[in-house]
Amino acid sequence: MKRDNRFRIGLVVVLVIASVWSLWPTFRMSTMSETERQRLAIQDPDAWKNIEDNAVKLGLDLRGGMHLVMEIDLEALPPDARREALDRFEQVIRNRVDQYGVSEPVIQQQGNNRLVVELAGVEDPERARDLVGRTALLTYNMLKSGDVLDDLVQRVNRTLYDGLRSGQISRHGIGLDLVMGEDPQLTALAGLDTAAADSTRIPEQPLGLYLFADPNAPGVLYAEEEKIAWIDSILAQPQVQRLIPGDAEFHWAMWPDERLTTGGRRFRELFLTEADPVITGEYLEDADVTIGGPQDPDAAGQPVVNFRMNAEGGRIIARVTQANIDRRMAIILDGRVAVAPYIRGRLGRDSRITGINEMREATNIAIVLDSGALPATAHLVENRTVGPSLGADSIRAGTISALIGFGLVVFFMVAFYRGSGLIADLALFLNMLFVLAVLAGFGFTLTLPGIAGMILTIGMAVDANVLIYERIREELRAGKTPRAAVDAGYANATSAILDANITTLITAIVLYQFGTGPIRGFALTLSVGIISSVFTALIVTRLVFDGLLSRADVQKVSI
Amino acid sequence: MQLFVNANFDFLKSRRFAYLFSGAMILVGLVSLALHGGPNYSIDFEGGLMMRLAFEQPVAVGELRSVVAQATAKSPEVTRDVDEEGNYIIRIERLEQAEGETAATQIQQVLSTAFPGNPATIRSVEDVGPKVGGELRTKMIWAILWALVGMLIYISWRFEFRFAVASVIPLFHDVLITLGIFSLMNIEISIQIVAALLTIVGYSLNDTIVVLDRIREDLKRYRQENFDWIINRALNETLSRTVMTSLTTFIVVVVLWLAGGSVIHDFAFALMVGVIVGTYSSLFVAAPIIVEWQHWKPLNRAKKSRK
Numbered sequence: 001m002k003r004d005n006r007f008r009i010g011l012v013v014v015l016v017i018a019s020v021w022s023l024w025p026t027f028r029m030s031t032m033s034e035t036e037r038q039r040l041a042i043q044d045p046d047a048w049k050n051i052e053d054n055a056v057k058l059g060l061d062l063r064g065g066m067h068l069v070m071e072i073d074l075e076a077l078p079p080d081a082r083r084e085a086l087d088r089f090e091q092v093i094r095n096r097v098d099q100y101g102v103s104e105p106v107i108q109q110q111g112n113n114r115l116v117v118e119l120a121g122v123e124d125p126e127r128a129r130d131l132v133g134r135t136a137l138l139t140y141n142m143l144k145s146g147d148v149l150d151d152l153v154q155r156v157n158r159t160l161y162d163g164l165r166s167g168q169i170s171r172h173g174i175g176l177d178l179v180m181g182e183d184p185q186l187t188a189l190a191g192l193d194t195a196a197a198d199s200t201r202i203p204e205q206p207l208g209l210y211l212f213a214d215p216n217a218p219g220v221l222y223a224e225e226e227k228i229a230w231i232d233s234i235l236a237q238p239q240v241q242r243l244i245p246g247d248a249e250f251h252w253a254m255w256p257d258e259r260l261t262t263g264g265r266r267f268r269e270l271f272l273t274e275a276d277p278v279i280t281g282e283y284l285e286d287a288d289v290t291i292g293g294p295q296d297p298d299a300a301g302q303p304v305v306n307f308r309m310n311a312e313g314g315r316i317i318a319r320v321t322q323a324n325i326d327r328r329m330a331i332i333l334d335g336r337v338a339v340a341p342y343i344r345g346r347l348g349r350d351s352r353i354t355g356i357n358e359m360r361e362a363t364n365i366a367i368v369l370d371s372g373a374l375p376a377t378a379h380l381v382e383n384r385t386v387g388p389s390l391g392a393d394s395i396r397a398g399t400i401s402a403l404i405g406f407g408l409v410v411f412f413m414v415a416f417y418r419g420s421g422l423i424a425d426l427a428l429f430l431n432m433l434f435v436l437a438v439l440a441g442f443g444f445t446l447t448l449p450g451i452a453g454m455i456l457t458i459g460m461a462v463d464a465n466v467l468i469y470e471r472i473r474e475e476l477r478a479g480k481t482p483r484a485a486v487d488a489g490y491a492n493a494t495s496a497i498l499d500a501n502i503t504t505l506i507t508a509i510v511l512y513q514f515g516t517g518p519i520r521g522f523a524l525t526l527s528v529g530i531i532s533s534v535f536t537a538l539i540v541t542r543l544v545f546d547g548l549l550s551r552a553d554v555q556k557v558s559i
Numbered sequence: 560m561q562l563f564v565n566a567n568f569d570f571l572k573s574r575r576f577a578y579l580f581s582g583a584m585i586l587v588g589l590v591s592l593a594l595h596g597g598p599n600y601s602i603d604f605e606g607g608l609m610m611r612l613a614f615e616q617p618v619a620v621g622e623l624r625s626v627v628a629q630a631t632a633k634s635p636e637v638t639r640d641v642d643e644e645g646n647y648i649i650r651i652e653r654l655e656q657a658e659g660e661t662a663a664t665q666i667q668q669v670l671s672t673a674f675p676g677n678p679a680t681i682r683s684v685e686d687v688g689p690k691v692g693g694e695l696r697t698k699m700i701w702a703i704l705w706a707l708v709g710m711l712i713y714i715s716w717r718f719e720f721r722f723a724v725a726s727v728i729p730l731f732h733d734v735l736i737t738l739g740i741f742s743l744m745n746i747e748i749s750i751q752i753v754a755a756l757l758t759i760v761g762y763s764l765n766d767t768i769v770v771l772d773r774i775r776e777d778l779k780r781y782r783q784e785n786f787d788w789i790i791n792r793a794l795n796e797t798l799s800r801t802v803m804t805s806l807t808t809f810i811v812v813v814v815l816w817l818a819g820g821s822v823i824h825d826f827a828f829a830l831m832v833g834v835i836v837g838t839y840s841s842l843f844v845a846a847p848i849i850v851e852w853q854h855w856k857p858l859n860r861a862k863k864s865r866k
């Protein structure tokens with residue numbers, strides 16, 4: 001029986017190429033050192049992002065991090081206000097998480113009253129306390145004038161420059177080398193760290209490298225998202241802290257500014273405000289969003305955020321706004337500026353914010369305004385935190401187990417089935433390749449139970465081949481020619497292979513449906529492993545046998 | 560190398576002994592479960608606090624226990640972790656969270672004063688509220704039920720109904736025995752263990768189905784032969800494969816148990832037990848059920864008398 005295998009060969013080749021292609025970023029990632037990663041991230045952010053996005057993602061149990069579930073008590077609220085309360089709570093938490101600078105935090109609502117927060121790389125128990133335990137603080141602070149800000153920035157730049165020249169401040173100490181894309185280890189090695197004489201390498205306006213003034217909006221600076229952490233570290237330097245007037249504070253915007261976004265780079269505004277608030281959120285009664293009518297002089301057809309103060313709040317806001325017409329007032333939640341509108345006239349109990357472009361932005365502002373007085377209390381109902389050391393231990397232990405397990409199974413297959421065992425080992429190798437490629441290609445997360453699932457797959461994946469081989473041996477014993485025995489072996493083993501694996505697959509799918517976090521990782525690798533082991537056994541090893549037995553004079557099969 | 564060439568063991572002859580053995584195992588497990596007041600649920604299902612700690616210098620388990628007990632006014636369970644010297648696992652009831660403070664911080668403070676000069680790092684914290692635990696338990700029960708229903712439907716469709724029964728009874732057998740062993744060894748039932756149990760179910764079924772598939776085939780091939788003889792032949796024909804697959808799976812699971820680290824130690828152990836019990840049950844429980852069914856079914860009397 002001659003089979004036309006061209007399609008199958010093509011399929012296998014395409015799958016292998018696709019798998020290697022899908023795993024390439026993971027390979028790059030795992031072979032780079034931490035320094036190389038940081039350098040690439042600064043020198044070629046797009047290339048780095050590409051690698052980071054496409055490499056296999058590690059679960060919190062492997063890279064360390066916190067998985068928190070918070071529940072808010074909504075019993076006291078009327079049912080129609082609960083949804084909104086949860087949204088507000090989410091906004092408050094989002095804002096706080098944003099300030100940690102965690103990469104890709106997961107924040108999502110669960111059911112009617114829960115919020116799941118996943119923070120990779122964070123393991124400080126204080127964080128959990130900080131996130132959920134603190135009450136939201138909403139304040140209204142006047143912006144400092146543009147002159148004060150310009151003057152301050154000038155002085156900071158001068159202090160930094162002088163400090164760098166005299167060697168009192170080191171380039172490495174303030175992270176200047178890193179942020180400018182230099183390799184800190186090389187810099188240190190070359191002794192450049194303290195080389196004050198190397199004045200060409202000292203920018204005249206260190207802060208001005210990445211923090212820009214907006215000519216259209218005096219009193220506001222802005223910086224690219226990636227540089228925020230560095231600017232914060234500069235502002236926290238004692239020499240810089242001394243320069244900031246006691247009645248002033250820096251506050252970042254809560255969201256990146258859509259209007260400043262250019263070419264995929266996102267920028268965020270930095271405000272200098274009065275330290276003392278003019279009024280706090282506790283006077284606020286309600287905020288909502290409407291669309292300005294056609295006759296509205298300021299906001300025809302545009303979203304408007306309306307807010308209402310209580311009587312005392314109305315009196316305070318009237319007094320404050322009267323005295324500050326044409327200045328800007330920042331509305332700050334937990335240290336981040338949600339919006340900083342110009343005061344265009346004296347306000348009363350009912351005020352509104354116009355000049356907002358998007359409905360989504362308006363809704364967010366209204367949520368922030370409302371969150372000043374969170375009516376419900378929240379508490380932590382689940383906290384699973386894995387420290388980085390345990391995560392690293394788990395990765396190491398998992399990898400070692402996988403390698404030993406793989407090696408032993410490979411050995412056993414050759415010991416029992418000789419040449420055919422090698423073919424099964426090839427299938428096993430492809431199996432692992434496919435499982436990892438699917439994880440990387442579809443953006444699934446690899447967890448420790450996921451690694452266990454792969455290891456279990458190593459043991460079970462050979463099952464399909466064992467079934468086939470035992471069958472071939474039987475046929476050979478019955479006196480068939482190698483060619484006929486292989487054909488019969490595959491034909492007779494197929495139904496058992498399919499039935500056995502489909503039932504295991506059912507279990508794995510159910511586990512995926514009902515499981516949480518890490519367990520889903522297990523169910524996932526197991527499912528993919530089962531599917532690919534059936535594929536490799538029925539298609540790949542068959543192709544190899546066909547190729548080997550294609551000569552007419554084959555007398556013997558090594559099995 | 561070949562394991563069994565033309566194997567011809569009489570599996571069915573020893574089935575009475577197997578019933579006795581299985582029954583005894585299940586009974587011991589059930590007695591242990593009864594004495595312990597049900598399965599020993601982990602904090603995943605009960606709610607509670609579990610911490611993995613690493614001390615720089617090893618400390619006495621008893622001392623650690625009494626320190627934590629004294630500070631929290633609860634009765635903690637302290638065990639040595641499997642991976643390294645100086646690593647411990649503390650399990651305790653959930654602490655009332657005093658004004659925004661998390662339980663882990665509380666315990667860490669206590670430890671730093673009780674063991675000065677021997678700092679402890681927290682390797683992991685799992686703090687689960689009782690409500691969340693209860694919900695998870697319900698979810699897991701549904702998962703197990705759905706898995707069983709799904710498999711029953713599939714097998715009934717692919718095989719006959721009696722085959723479905725013959726493949727599902729061993730599953731209960733396997734899970735009961737594993738639960739019993741866990742109860743005897745006082746290992747907690749966590750989400751991971753439930754996942755392992757479901758995997759055992761899948762594995763055991765996988766094994767059983769290969770045997771059933773062969774029985775189905777042989778029933779067609781040897782129409783003239785005695786029913787028991789056919790079943791026994793099918794078992795022998797698949798014996799090499801059964802042993803070989805169990806062996807490779809068992810090897811990797813043992814490796815995982817020995818080298819996989821603290822987090823999946825119990826998980827790997829459950830799989831180890833499962834592979835053994837699952838293999839045993841396909842040979843000595845599943846096939847005999849079909850034989851008994853055949854013997855007891857009055858309609859089949861006529862066929863049987865043909866021998």
